[in-house]
Amino acid sequence: MLTLEDVSATIAGIPVLRGIRATLPRGATVxxxxxxxxxxxxLLRTIMGFMPGHGGRILLDGQDLASVPARDRARLGIGYAPEDRVMFPSFTVEENLRFPCEVIGMGRKAVDERLAETLTIVPELQPMLARSGAALSGGQGKMAALGRAVMAGxxxxxLDEPxxxxxxxxxxxxxxxxxxLHQVRPELCVVITExxxxLLKxxxxxxxxxxxxxxxHDEARAAAIH
Ligand SMILES: Nc1ncnc2c1ncn2[C@@H]1O[C@H](COP(=O)(O)OP(=O)(O)OP(=O)(O)O)[C@@H](O)[C@H]1O
Ligand SMILES: [Mg+2]
Structure with missing residues (x-):
């Protein structure tokens, strides 16, 4: 469960997030x-730890993330597909997928298993594995970014505007x-911005x-955004 307690953030002195409060339960797709x-x-960058100095608290299953630097958040089981995707162009797609798990020191066998599971979730990635991260179309890049987030998450x-x-x-x-993804990991919390x-149907x-x-927190307002 992810809990946001009064989260605020500023960019260049301008308030960008103001008093965000939310509880995102396990198994939810929010x-x-x-x-x-x-x-x-x-908001997603703040959860990932890329906005140091933000206000309020972010808790994952009760653990305050303030003490966990961004580079260690994948270790907690947090995966992120940024809006701009950013695949490493000098890596193959497979290397890009393995990367977040390798960075957190997962063993080869565990990463192999995670990759096999990810390919059952996003089977379209199978034929792309050997290709360069630079050789993907925009849409393929989004699928690969989903796979990479699933590897760590x-x-x-x-997922930022997938x-x-x-x-x-x-x-x-x-x-x-x-x-x-939800069937394979029923406890997983997925956050999708749009x-x-x-588009989210x-x-x-x-x-x-x-x-x-x-x-x-207002469904009617949500329906009006398009
Ligand atoms: N690097 C930056 N420098 C200055 N202002 C920024 C910067 N990044 C974001 N902002 C401002 O912060 C506010 C929120 O931006 P953010 O990118 O989080 O919005 P968003 O909802 O993701 O927008 P979009 O739908 O365009 O992706 C905007 O007003 C934006 O202009
Ligand atoms: Mg955005």
Missing amino acids: AVVGRNGAGKTT ERLVL FQGLAPVLAQQYSASLHR SNRS DIPTETLVLERGALV
Whole structure:
């Protein structure tokens, strides 16, 4: 379970997140919808530990993440697919997928098993494994970024606008992967940001709205964002 207690963040002295309070339970798929510039990316980056000096507390199953530097958050089972994907171009797709697990010191066999499981969740990655991280289309890059987040994210997976700009066929494959992910890891909490609520269809079990850096718990407002 992820708990956000009065989380705030500023960029260049400007408040970007303001008093965010939320409880994201295990097994939930939570959408955070909000217009461009609402603070979605900043919220995920704050959870990942990339916004040092933010206010409030972030707890994962009761553990305060303040003491866990960003580079160690994958060790806690947190996976992140950033908006801009960032695959290492000099690595193959397989190396990109293995990377977060290797960084946290997982053994070869454990990483092999994690990769096999990830490929059952995102089977479209199988034929891409040997390709360069630089040779992917935008949509393929999003699938690979999902796979990489799944590799590390045993407890929490954060996906930043995964459906934005995704062709319909890939969007269907992506949704099917999220469905399988939930079946394979029923306890996992998945957070998906989107500026267009309708792209998420019926995937989220809960929808939160981010408005100018503040979180609003209101389904009607969520439905109005598109
Ligand atoms: N590096 C930066 N320097 C200055 N302001 C920034 C920076 N990054 C973000 N901001 C500002 O912070 C606010 C929130 O940005 P953020 O990227 O978190 O929003 P978002 O909801 O992810 O937007 P989008 O839908 O465009 O991805 C915006 O007003 C943005 O202009
Ligand atoms: Mg963003």
